[in-house]
Amino acid sequence: MVDVLIIGGGGAGLCAALAAREAGAKVAVLGKTYPTRSQTSMAQGGINAALGNAEEDSIEAHIADTLKSSHGLGSEERIRRLCENGPDAIAWLERLGTPFSRIEGGKVAQRRLGGASAKRACYAQDYTGLKMLHTLYDASLGRGITFYDEYFMLNYIVEDGRVLGVTAIELGSGEVKAIGAKSVVVASGGYGGIYRGFTTNSSASTGDGVAAAMRAGAVLSDMEFIQFHPTALKGSGVLISESARGAGGYLLDSRGERFVDELKPRDEVAAAIWEQLEKEEEVYLDIRHLGERFIEEHLPQERKLAILYEGVDPVRDLLPIKPVAHYTMGGIEVDDRHMTKVEGLFAAGECANAYIHGANRLGGNSLLETVVFGREAGESAAAFAGQNGDRVTASSVQYERDRAFVSAVAGFTNQIDFYEKRDFLGKIFYRNVGILRSEMGLKGVLAAVRQMQKELPFMGIVDKSREFNTNLTEFIEFGNMLELAETILVGAIGRNESRGAHRRADFAQENDEKFYGVHSLSWKEDGVLCNEFGGME
Amino acid sequence: MIKIRIKRFHAAREPQSLEQEWEVKEGATLLESLTEIKCRKDPTLTFRSGCRSSVCGSCAVRVNGKEVLACAYKPKDGDLIEPRRFAPLIKDLVVDEKESFRTIERASGWLERFDQEAVVTPDDEKRTERQSDCILCHSCYSACPVLEVNPAFLGPFALTRVWRYVADPREGDSKTKIDTIQKDGVWDCTLCGECTMVCPQGIDPKNDILMLRARSTQMGHSDPNMGNFGSFGLDF
Numbered sequence: 001m002v003d004v005l006i007i008g009g010g011g012a013g014l015c016a017a018l019a020a021r022e023a024g025a026k027v028a029v030l031g032k033t034y035p036t037r038s039q040t041s042m043a044q045g046g047i048n049a050a051l052g053n054a055e056e057d058s059i060e061a062h063i064a065d066t067l068k069s070s071h072g073l074g075s076e077e078r079i080r081r082l083c084e085n086g087p088d089a090i091a092w093l094e095r096l097g098t099p100f101s102r103i104e105g106g107k108v109a110q111r112r113l114g115g116a117s118a119k120r121a122c123y124a125q126d127y128t129g130l131k132m133l134h135t136l137y138d139a140s141l142g143r144g145i146t147f148y149d150e151y152f153m154l155n156y157i158v159e160d161g162r163v164l165g166v167t168a169i170e171l172g173s174g175e176v177k178a179i180g181a182k183s184v185v186v187a188s189g190g191y192g193g194i195y196r197g198f199t200t201n202s203s204a205s206t207g208d209g210v211a212a213a214m215r216a217g218a219v220l221s222d223m224e225f226i227q228f229h230p231t232a233l234k235g236s237g238v239l240i241s242e243s244a245r246g247a248g249g250y251l252l253d254s255r256g257e258r259f260v261d262e263l264k265p266r267d268e269v270a271a272a273i274w275e276q277l278e279k280e281e282e283v284y285l286d287i288r289h290l291g292e293r294f295i296e297e298h299l300p301q302e303r304k305l306a307i308l309y310e311g312v313d314p315v316r317d318l319l320p321i322k323p324v325a326h327y328t329m330g331g332i333e334v335d336d337r338h339m340t341k342v343e344g345l346f347a348a349g350e351c352a353n354a355y356i357h358g359a360n361r362l363g364g365n366s367l368l369e370t371v372v373f374g375r376e377a378g379e380s381a382a383a384f385a386g387q388n389g390d391r392v393t394a395s396s397v398q399y400e401r402d403r404a405f406v407s408a409v410a411g412f413t414n415q416i417d418f419y420e421k422r423d424f425l426g427k428i429f430y431r432n433v434g435i436l437r438s439e440m441g442l443k444g445v446l447a448a449v450r451q452m453q454k455e456l457p458f459m460g461i462v463d464k465s466r467e468f469n470t471n472l473t474e475f476i477e478f479g480n481m482l483e484l485a486e487t488i489l490v491g492a493i494g495r496n497e498s499r500g501a502h503r504r505a506d507f508a509q510e511n512d513e514k515f516y517g518v519h520s521l522s523w524k525e526d527g528v529l530c531n532e533f534g535g536m537e
Numbered sequence: 538m539i540k541i542r543i544k545r546f547h548a549a550r551e552p553q554s555l556e557q558e559w560e561v562k563e564g565a566t567l568l569e570s571l572t573e574i575k576c577r578k579d580p581t582l583t584f585r586s587g588c589r590s591s592v593c594g595s596c597a598v599r600v601n602g603k604e605v606l607a608c609a610y611k612p613k614d615g616d617l618i619e620p621r622r623f624a625p626l627i628k629d630l631v632v633d634e635k636e637s638f639r640t641i642e643r644a645s646g647w648l649e650r651f652d653q654e655a656v657v658t659p660d661d662e663k664r665t666e667r668q669s670d671c672i673l674c675h676s677c678y679s680a681c682p683v684l685e686v687n688p689a690f691l692g693p694f695a696l697t698r699v700w701r702y703v704a705d706p707r708e709g710d711s712k713t714k715i716d717t718i719q720k721d722g723v724w725d726c727t728l729c730g731e732c733t734m735v736c737p738q739g740i741d742p743k744n745d746i747l748m749l750r751a752r753s754t755q756m757g758h759s760d761p762n763m764g765n766f767g768s769f770g771l772d773f
């Protein structure tokens with residue numbers, strides 16, 4: 001049996017794996033995709049650390065920026081820990097061979113991202129996440145970490161409040177397996193996939209690990225906080241990076257006029273665009289004046305994607321855009337060691353809510369979190385495994401249940417097409433649980449979500465085969481998204497104020513008296529969803 | 538609308554292999570078309586995907602015999618879509634990538650020992666910028682003719698990866714790396730350039746292999762094929 005089992009091989013998972021390995025543990029990483037295909041590969045902008053390589057900067061300034069952006073929902077102590085460890089995280093990545101962009105003299109290059117008071121984001125051209133992730137993967141292979149690639153995790157195995165492993169479908173064979181471990185780190189990414197068709201996220205960001213954690217007894221918090229990126233391609237939701245506006249790009253309305261200061265924080269720009277779209281206006285990104293040479297040199301990826309998806313060459317034409325879901329701030333609640341309410345189950349990365357981003361994430365802080373807290377979670381999990389020895393599962397209840405479920409799905413009647421419902425969920429979430437929300441719309445969506453939950457047994461799958469059944473896994477993902485959708489809605493309805501990324505049309509102001517430092521909490525008791533605002537007077 | 542043909546495979550189905558024709562929207566990417574077929578017409582159609590933006594490396598397939606990323610290719614009327622080569626078929630466009638991924642481990646595609654003293658200048662970094670753009674899409678692997686005759690060949694992307702570390706000033710033990718890629722490695726490549734032709738990231742594995750050969754020679758290795766001929770003569 002391995003000591004530490006990691007769920008998910010993105011930035012957070014691989015950092016946890018490497019740290020647990022450094023601490024002497026036997027480590028395995030299990031993922032529904034190969035590690036290098038994780039969403040982490042998509043991060044372009046950079047990873048924050050107050051190195052001061054490009055201009056003067058300080059840890060204190062990094063802390064202050066992050067705290068400000070969190071709107072009272074970040075923990076100063078945790079943010080301090082994250083920012084103080086920033087420089088060491090970069091040094092560690094450097095030792096593994098990460099190919100950062102450089103400045104003269106060999107220091108790591110840094111640039112400014114939105115909301116930062118200095119050039120703080122270390123980057124590797126427009127491929128920061130890709131290069132970091134691949135370097136971590138190479139290093140993991142070189143250190144004898146075991147990989148269960150293309151294993152779809154279903155549930156955690158929990159007995160007497162302690163995690164003892166997970167159940168998973170081995171995709172290639174279609175078999176359900178139980179994999180034991182002394183401790184487990186979940187690093188399965190966010191749940192932005194709920195906004196299908198309206199998100200920059202990878203199609204794998206379906207919140208599986210978060211939903212399973214709630215089923216296993218963990219608490220989720222601040223689920224209603226979802227960051228929208230102002231500029232994604234209108235048709236596909238593919239990201240056009242902030243650097244397009246940073247470099248001087250304009251946002252234009254249908255009449256070709258500017259309507260917002262393009263360099264304001266993400267949530268404000270997204271809200272201004274939303275206002276236009278609500279009026280049935282189009283919104284365009286205009287970078288024509290930057291010139292072909294500049295665009296080819298600095299925004300080659302965006303040009304390629306614009307031509308591919310919109311049939312528009314931004315060198316010559318206006319690019320139609322829309323704001324879409326980009327990052328999920330909420331997630332699994334963890335303590336200072338990154339342990340969830342389930343003993344031995346740790347969480348890190350976008351799936352966790354470590355009280356760093358609060359109501360709004362700063363660009364570049366999430367990659368930093370995957371490294372700093374990923375490593376810390378790995379160390380804690382290794383220590384836990386060392387102290388708590390083997391405990392063989394007394395029964396195989398979870399395994400039998402999940403095996404039975406997987407074979408039962410094949411027998412579901414399939415009278416309702418879940419792919420249609422999945423698109424529908426994305427659409428109503430975008431319209432009503434998006435940039436601007438109101439009680440009526442939220443309640444309507446809640447009713448629709450509960451209805452869909454009831455209808456799940458009438459949905460089902462067409463592909464009844466065992467091997468690599470993505471029809472089956474997409475159905476399970478849909479179930480997980482519906483489970484999380486409810487927690488988002490309950491939080492968004494109860495939080496009758498506006499704070500950071502959560503904007504209510506019917507409560508336009510921040511209500512500090514009622515909600516400052518107050519987190520929405522969700523958990524399950526005997527299968528029933530419970531909610532509360534923690535710390536409310 | 539245009540028509541595309543998809544080569545499908547499923548061990549548990551009769552017949553195991555078949556070619557199906559589908560109508561898809563003109564102007565959509567191949568990945569959008571595959572997704573549309575799966576969600577609206579035939580949920581059993583199986584393929585991999587992820588980012589939709591050519592960076593996660595999940596979706597490479599063969600179109601009319603050439604490797605492309607499904608998310609970056611727009612199908613034309615009559616296109617034939619097939620899975621990649623030199624990997625066991627699992628289902629439809631999904632092949633088993635275990636062995637091909639394992640080439641990285643076999644080639645020790647990582648930083649062997651970090652050199653504390655090393656300074657990486659912007660020029661140093663530029664030298665392997667391209668190589669580290671690799672998204673591990675396996676296109677080059679599927680295009681390489683050597684794998685047809687020698688399945689043990691380490692293949693283009695693993696060797697590119699080794700070069701990216703060997704050329705990094707931070708690598709404190711390039712000797713070990715070079716030693717590892719002698720067998721089924723740099724000398725087995727025929728320098729045909731097929732890998733370079735298909736790489737969606739503009740990487741040139743062939744050239745990286747040439748660089749590795751040069752470094753190998755400097756470190757006292759030689760082309761085993763040439764060596765054999767030479768020693769054959771000298772033995773007498």
Ligand SMILES: Cc1cc2nc3c(=O)[nH]c(=O)nc-3n(C[C@H](O)[C@H](O)[C@H](O)COP(=O)(O)OP(=O)(O)OC[C@H]3O[C@@H](n4cnc5c(N)ncnc54)[C@H](O)[C@@H]3O)c2cc1C
Nearest residue numbers: 008010011012032040045046153188189208349350364367
């Ligand atoms: C387009 C884009 C650009 C971004 N740019 C930046 C940036 O510049 N800077 C920054 O700091 N942040 C950026 N972010 C955010 C950042 O990339 C993510 O928050 C971060 O990478 C999350 O890493 P992770 O390791 O937590 O999860 P992920 O990278 O999402 O990895 C999750 C892993 O879990 C696995 N998994 C999921 N479910 C299951 C299951 N059921 N069973 C088994 N395995 C499972 C997946 O296969 C995957 O390997 C960006 C995000 C996007 C979408």
Ligand code: SF4
Nearest residue numbers: 681726727729730732
């Ligand atoms: S150049 Fe070498 S590695 Fe590339 S395809 Fe040809 S034989 Fe294979």
Ligand code: SF4
Nearest residue numbers: 671672674675677736
């Ligand atoms: S070298 Fe190019 S073709 Fe080969 S795996 Fe990397 S990105 Fe794909």
Ligand code: FES
Nearest residue numbers: 587588589594608
């Ligand atoms: S879907 Fe990620 S590369 Fe095509």
